[in-house]
Amino acid sequence: MSFPLTFAILLLLQCSTTILAQPAAAPAPAGPTNVTKILEKAGQYTTLIRLLKITQVGDQINTQLNNSNQGMTIFAPTDNAFSALKSGTLNSLNDQEKVQLIQFHVLPTVLSTSQFQTVSNPLRTQAGNSNGGQFPLNVTTSGNSVNISTGVNNATVANTVYTDSTLAVYQVDNVLLPLAMFGPKAPAPAPGLAKKPEKKSGATDGPSSDEGTADASGTSELRAKGLVVGFVALVAGSFL
Ligand SMILES: *[C@@H]1O[C@H](CO)[C@@H](O)[C@H](O)[C@H]1NC(C)=O
Numbered sequence: 712m713s714f715p716l717t718f719a720i721l722l723l724l725q726c727s728t729t730i731l732a733q734p735a736a737a738p739a740p741a742g743p744t745n746v747t748k749i750l751e752k753a754g755q756y757t758t759l760i761r762l763l764k765i766t767q768v769g770d771q772i773n774t775q776l777n778n779s780n781q782g783m784t785i786f787a788p789t790d791n792a793f794s795a796l797k798s799g800t801l802n803s804l805n806d807q808e809k810v811q812l813i814q815f816h817v818l819p820t821v822l823s824t825s826q827f828q829t830v831s832n833p834l835r836t837q838a839g840n841s842n843g844g845q846f847p848l849n850v851t852t853s854g855n856s857v858n859i860s861t862g863v864n865n866a867t868v869a870n871t872v873y874t875d876s877t878l879a880v881y882q883v884d885n886v887l888l889p890l891a892m893f894g895p896k897a898p899a900p901a902p903g904l905a906k907k908p909e910k911k912s913g914a915t916d917g918p919s920s921d922e923g924t925a926d927a928s929g930t931s932e933l934r935a936k937g938l939v940v941g942f943v944a945l946v947a948g949s950f951l
Pocket residue numbers: 742745746747748751773
């Protein structure tokens with residue numbers, strides 16, 4: 712079994728190197744899964760499609776779907792869900808935060824609606840660094856109804872947009888707002904210093920407008936993460 716595994720790893724590395732080096736040139740005929748195409752066909756996802764494009768998360772998803780056998784789950788907020796955001800919410804995000812917001816809607820495994828009943832919270836999302844777990848969300852189910860809570864807001868899975876063996880896309884009625892970005896903001900602790908207890912201030916302070924806390928190395932981390940996911944999948948597969 713070691714030759715096919717070695718070959719698979721080489722192929723994976725080669726694909727990834729190619730992807731990093733240049734945009735894929737050869738047009739694949741009956742191509743691999745294309746998330747944008749799926750959402751276009753479903754309608755009512757123009758904002759999500761635009762964000763998938765400008766953040767390049769759409770390409771990452773397509774690449775990972777092609778390279779990983781764990782699949783992916785996408786919670787797709789409708790255009791109405793984006794319109795319902797407090798005005799200026801998207802514009803207040805820098806590029807890195809937009810990437811994280813969109814990746815927060817993506818799980819690195821494919822989950823059927825019945826699997827939501829048995830997964831354990833919190834669920835890992837694609838957002839955050841390659842250690843994962845920084846941007847968790849929870850699901851609760853009752854019968855076939857599935858709710859998602861982020862700690863900031865909640866959403867309900869309204870519909871299955873698309874499903875196959877590697878990808879599930881579910882319509883959600885709200886944009887999922889990660890706690891790490893939209894929760895009460897703690898001042899970034901200085902490394903090595905113990906946090907001092909803060910005195911409680913008045914209740915009306917809004918979230919501060921500084922948006923500078925996002926990790927700036929996102930894109931390469933995302934690619935690295937895709938590799939790690941693919942590699943782990945391969946190694947796991949070799950033990951089956
Ligand atoms: C995916 O589909 C969109 C819309 O149909 C298209 O613009 C894009 O080029 C496709 N991407 C790939 C990699 O085929």
